[in-house]
Amino acid sequence: MAQFILRHEGSSKFGKNNRWANFPAVSLGWNMSQENFMKDVKFINYLKLRAGFGVTGNAPLSNNISRVTLGGGGKYLFPDGNYYETYGPNSNANPDLKWETKREYNIGVDFTMFDNKLSGSIDAFKRDTKDLLDSYTSPQPPYVRDNIWTNVGTISSKGIELALTYKAITNEDFSWSTSVTASTTRNILESYSNTIYKREFFTTGPINGAGALGDAFTIRAGKQIGIFYGKRFAGFTPEGKWLFYNRNGEKVLNDQINNSRDDLNATDLAPLGNAVPKYYASWTNNFKYKNFDLTVFLRGKFDFDILNTTALSYANKTWSGNL
Numbered sequence: 001m002a003q004f005i006l007r008h009e010g011s012s013k014f015g016k017n018n019r020w021a022n023f024p025a026v027s028l029g030w031n032m033s034q035e036n037f038m039k040d041v042k043f044i045n046y047l048k049l050r051a052g053f054g055v056t057g058n059a060p061l062s063n064n065i066s067r068v069t070l071g072g073g074g075k076y077l078f079p080d081g082n083y084y085e086t087y088g089p090n091s092n093a094n095p096d097l098k099w100e101t102k103r104e105y106n107i108g109v110d111f112t113m114f115d116n117k118l119s120g121s122i123d124a125f126k127r128d129t130k131d132l133l134d135s136y137t138s139p140q141p142p143y144v145r146d147n148i149w150t151n152v153g154t155i156s157s158k159g160i161e162l163a164l165t166y167k168a169i170t171n172e173d174f175s176w177s178t179s180v181t182a183s184t185t186r187n188i189l190e191s192y193s194n195t196i197y198k199r200e201f202f203t204t205g206p207i208n209g210a211g212a213l214g215d216a217f218t219i220r221a222g223k224q225i226g227i228f229y230g231k232r233f234a235g236f237t238p239e240g241k242w243l244f245y246n247r248n249g250e251k252v253l254n255d256q257i258n259n260s261r262d263d264l265n266a267t268d269l270a271p272l273g274n275a276v277p278k279y280y281a282s283w284t285n286n287f288k289y290k291n292f293d294l295t296v297f298l299r300g301k302f303d304f305d306i307l308n309t310t311a312l313s314y315a316n317k318t319w320s321g322n323l
Contacts, residue, residue, distance in 0.1 A: 001029035015066040018098035025054030046112035057099035065149040066097040092148040120164040127157040136197040159185035226276035273305025
């Protein structure tokens with residue numbers, strides 16, 4: 001089996017030079033269970049090997065980011081003695097702004113076994129998202145404003161997905177089937193700069209509450225997405241002041257900590273965990289008795305970290321709020 005798709009899509013949100021793009025996809029399948037060499041394998045009812053590749057595009061949420069937009073600059077006294085509202089550019093034009101694209105490779109197996117009681121699929125994928133849409137600092141001149149929307153970064157993802165369904169009981173009055181799904185994914189910010197626009201990292205996830213600790217996440221080129229960077233707590237002094245570990249493992253006061261995120265060889269901030277789960281899983285049980293049915297669905301995320309901002313604020317006894 002083979003399938004080929006070609007989509008030709010356009011959006012006025014992009015620059016006039018790149019509003020249209022082509023997005024192909026191809027998938028191949030081989031129904032192995034119909035081949036002669038599988039005739040004697042009785043415990044396999046159905047077996048299909050498949051592979052696919054596809055490209056999809058992503059457009060920005062905001063309009064007019066590729067165009068020059070105007071905004072008011074305030075009223076000023078002109079030589080004729082009157083006050084006039086002034087207008088000027090709010091944004092830089094980028095006629096080359098284009099689609100953010102995702103390229104995905106996938107191989108998988110679908111199967112049914114043991115008189116159609118057990119069925120499932122296994123998939124492995126690799127995904128590369130290129131030409132990430134973001135705002136970067138622009139040189140002045142030639143640009144009027146200090147920021148411009150452009151396509152620069154790359155993110156890679158790869159993972160494995162598993163789905164199994166087993167018909168445990170099947171009779172006239174009662175039936176029970178159980179299904180399990182599981183997956184694991186790894187995401188890397190491969191690059192965030194090019195020869196024109198430079199950015200080694202960006203931060204996000206402001207930490208509210210005591211301490212004005214800034215953003216929780218530092219997403220850096222070449223590193224996994226979702227890493228918490230922060231100070232490593234080392235206890236208290238006899239006077240009750242907070243201590244933290246510096247990069248050499250020494251206990252120092254807060255004012256001796258290097259909070260810079262620019263240089264990994266100098267900062268005392270360290271990776272404290274990752275908020276993106278490594279594993280996802282779900283378990284579904286379907287029961288049917290005569291005209292009644294019951295579904296029990298459980299799902300979970302595993303091996304990830306949660307930043308406890310509640311404890312950060314309310315477990316700090318020097319904080320003036322509710323203790």
